[in-house]
Structures are given as C-alpha cells and as structure tokens.
Amino acid sequence: MRVAPGTTLAVLGRNGAGKSTLLRILATLLRPHEGDVLVFGEPLPRRAFNVRARLGLLAHEPLLYRELSGRENLEYHAGLHGVRRGRVQEVLEAVGMERRAGDPVRLLSRGMVQRLAVCRAVLHEPELLLLDEPRANLDPAASELVEPLIGRQSGATRVLTSHDPGSALAEADLVLALKDGRPAFIGPPEQLGESQLRDLYA
C-alpha cells in the first residue's frame, strides 16, 4: 500500500494487533522481517539514516528524562536533531507549557507530559508524523492546543493509531485495519463497513 504525502493514514485494531509495531518499523526503530518498507522512497532498514531527520514519533512513552525539566529535555533533543535556535521556545509556547518548562518532568501531570512529548515529536519540523494514540491523556483544551502541531493543518503526512475507531476514522484519508498482525482491510474510510469494524474488535 502507499500513503501519499500530506494525507493521513489511520491504523486500527485491537490492543496487540500490531499497530505500535508498525509504527516502530516506520520510525526505523525495528527491522521488518519480510516485505519492503519505503519511507520517502528510501528502503528500510538500509537507508534508515537518511530518513530519520524527516520523521517524528509520538510513542507510548514520552521519551523524556524525568529528572530533567521540560526545557532541558527539549534542548537535548534539539541538539541531537540540529534544530534552529528559538524553536524550543516556539513549541513550548504553542502548547502552553512555557511557564512549567523549568519543572522536572516527574512533577508534571500526565497531560502536561503528553504535551511535552508532542513538542519533542515536532521539534525538528518533520514531514512524516507517526502518532501512537496522540490524544491519550489530553483534555479537550490541551487537545486543541496540540492540534495545529500534529493535526491535519500541520501539513505533514500522518500515520496515526487509535484504539478508538470513531475519532480516527473522522480524520483519515486512508484506513489500514490490522487483526492479529495481518491487514484485514485497506481502503478509504467510507468503504469500511460497520460489521467489518465490529469484527476487528471482536
């Protein structure tokens, strides 16, 4: 299957169906055992190095050091990715975390940590966003704040997973449904029937 630039792919399935694994493969963190995976046209895992700078991953774990502050964490990631000056402050303000950015991450609420995780994921302005349950732990206000960074308006190609099919389908241009690690459906969301959907989560 092919995901066109700028579009959104929703990956659906039960817990354990393989959604996170797929995302990790696309993020170059795991090697595929079979088949070909190409990101920006580059085959993985051989050309993984070339694509890393252009993708961002929002994973189950925030990938932040708990003893460091939000700002220190972001500056660390900024250094690794060669991000321009001022960008850290920019994203902190965009999600409304600039006042709490100096507190160690272990003191922050889960919603705040998730917001920081979003900051980390989009810090280097990636063209491809891999979002594993992006709305987890976010209240409606926070969700609104992160929307411009990881939503459709960001302009990035997005692959997102959700164990809540409703919201995912609403955003998707293309749907991949997984059952027991295998694709059960590939196509635009309109074509996914109710009974098929129920069967996925049975």
Place this chain on the structure above:
Amino acid sequence: MPSTTYGKGLRGLSLATILTIGLALVLVFFYAPLDANQGFVQKIFYIHVPLAIVSLCGFVFGALMAVGYLRTGERKWDMRSYVAIHMALIFGIGGLITGSIWAKASWGHWWVWNEPTLVSFLIVLLLFATYQPLRFSIEDPERQSRYASVFSIVAGAFVPLNFIAVRLSTQYVHPRVLTLTGGNLPASMGLTFVISLIGITLLYTTLWKYEMTAKNARSQVRRLRRTLLGEDSVSPMRRSAAPS
C-alpha cells in the same frame, strides 16, 4: 526451503576420531618413554595440553563464527558459534581438571599460581562460563544471538591479552610446574603428543558436527511440522540459551 545438512561425513569423522584416539592411547601407554622426574603421572600431559590447545582454538573459532553472524545475520553462524564455544568450555574444564591432577601428582598441590598457562585458563573459563547465562537471560532470540556474538568477539580478543598479562605477572622463582625435562621433547614423546593432539582435535570436530546436526534436524522437524500441520501443532520452545 533448502538448508545446509550437517550430517555429511559424520560417520567417517567418528571413525577417524576413534581410530586416532585409539592409536594415541596405544602410543601413550606402550611407546612414549617414562619421564625421568615425574614418572608415570607425566602421561597426563598427553591429554592435558591437547585439551587446552583445542579449547583455546575452539574459543577463537567461536569468535570467528560470531563475526560471520554479525556480518550476514544468518542464524546458522550463530549456531556454529554457540556450539563451538560451549564445546570449548567443556574441553577447557577438562583441561583445567587434568592440569590440576598433574599439579597435584607432580608438585603436591591441587592448584598452583605460578603456572601461568593454568592461571590464564582459569580466567578465560571464568569469562566464557558467563556466555550461557548471558544468552539465557535475553529473551528476544535475535537480540540474544546478536549480543552473544558481540560477547564472543570481545572475549576472543581478550584471550591473548590475558595470557600475556598473566605470564608477565608470574614470578619465576619456582620453576614452571607443568613442563617436561629440559623443555625439548624427544622424538618419541613428540610423535605421541602430535597424535594425541590430532585425536583431541578430531574429537572436538566430531562432537561439534554431531551437535550441529542434532540441533539442525530438530529445527527442521519443527519447521516441517509447522508447515504441514499448522502453527498449533508445534508447542513454543521454552526460553533457552541455544539459538533455535
């Protein structure tokens, strides 16, 4: 799916091993002369030294196979490395025990610190004894193979450095325990030694091949069962230290 068969030549190899070891035994007991100082006990030398040499070569061989695995990613290299190392460990323990017996018989102590080869061996074995616990404690099979390979290579490089350091650190106040009179082997002893060495080498090779064949056959059977009878017919293998 074609796969390498390891059973080829096993019978011939076993025969060669039995014959050579048989010949070596005959030579040791009836042909090699009795050592002037140490007497009959010195004959342990004919098994101790070959065991030690073959064990060391086995570790180096295992490290080379590990390099093969890291370069190709094919499981068979890891299998070869695993079998080589654990076989070498067994032979090494044998070498250590025979060395200890020799020390006791000729010097009166079960252990001597001023025999650098024996001491280096102890350290090497302490290191390689961690190989299987290491493998066993990593569950993901691919990672297990990869990490075991890295370990084998580092441990392989360690062996010569260790021997150098230990040898230099040993005081030569006492003469070396496990040497022979004068240091030059008379021809008859030399011949016996060479035959013994060949015999032990063949033994190692045969056992290595034998274990590889057994493991290979087992995994092929599992694969066939899985293909013919479906996933459920094969019970998942218990967590193990060996590559499957």
Place this chain on the structure above:
Amino acid sequence: MRTALILLRKDLRLELRTLETVPAMVLFAVVTFVIFHFGLNRDTIDGQLAAGVLTATLLFASMLAINRLFVAEREQGGFDAFLLAPVDRSAMLLAKAAALFLFMVALEVIAVPAFGLFLLGPSLGPPLPGLILVLVLADLGLAVIGTLVSAIAVHTRARDLIGPIIGLPLLIPALIATARAAGPLLRTVDPASAPPGKWVAILALYDLVFALLAYAVFDFLLED
C-alpha cells in the same frame, strides 16, 4: 563528536541533579577500606599489598557505576530518543565511556586521599604523580570495558548480575597491570619514582585494543 558532547552534558546534568552514582561509589570505597583494615588486621599497608587493595577496591566500586550507566536510557526511553536522531551511533559509546571515566576520576579524587589517610603506610605525596598516570590509564580501560558490558547487561533480565560477572574477568589484565605498576610506587623502603614501564605499556595496549574493538562492535548492540 558534537553529538557525544551533547549526550555527555545530558548525563552529567542528570548525575549532578540526582547524585545517585558518585556518592554511592565513594561511600562504598571508604567502607571497603575499613573492611580491609579489619579483614587484614593491619593498621597500615604498603607496597604491592597496598596497590592491590586500592586497585581492587576501585574496581569493585566501578561496578556500581557500570550497573547504572544505561539504566536511565532503558527505563525512560533514552535509547529510542537517541535512535530516532540522525546521528552517528558510536557517539553514545564515546559519551558513556567519557561519563564513566569522569565518574571514576571523581571517585578517585576522594577515595585515593582517603586511602592515604586510612590505610597507606608511606606518605601519599611522592608517589602521587606516578599513581595518577597509572590510574588514568586504568580508568580509560575501565571506561571502555564498563560501557560495553553495561550496554550488554541492560537488555538482559538479570541486569545487575550480568554486568559484574562479565566485566570482572575482562578487567583482570587491567587489574594486574594497574596493581603491578602501582606496587613499586607505594613501597615504604626504596619506593620507585616512576611506575615500571612494562606494566604501563601493557595497560596502554589493553586500552588501545579494547577501545578499537568496542568501537567496532558497539553499533550492533544498539540496533533493535
């Protein structure tokens, strides 16, 4: 190189913030000196015995740091974060080894004077320059092997156990060379003015061989 510095800064910052590793190492070392005093039933020691006690104590204390070196990465997603970045992966080897080296230096700044105070017979002043040379070389080897072993151990189930049982045998040649190089320096009668070249050379050789080897294999430990 730049990447390694970023990583190192992060690790040093974490250690300064939490103060988990170095104080524990220092305490461990000092308690060990006390234990040796009682175990050997000696008020002072010198020469090879002193060198051996000091080296062994530093070696065991280093195991504490080695056990913890990669734990934060494993538990807080540090590996993933690093693997996602478009950087050379051996930077992590360099950074972690540098961190471990600095931890050892911090340890020695306190532990060696403590050793001089509690256990060492002859005065610490004259042998100090030679001792520093020997310890720096030893710390380099320890940093390399420790990082390698720690990276292997962090992905196993028996994490704290695997590190020492693999690391200690591997470090024995370094231990031999360090103790034998320091021994003549710490003699009461006719102490050497410089450490014996033979052992310094072996230590340097050990450092070189394992640094190259570690550089070659480290990447294989980081892939998933």
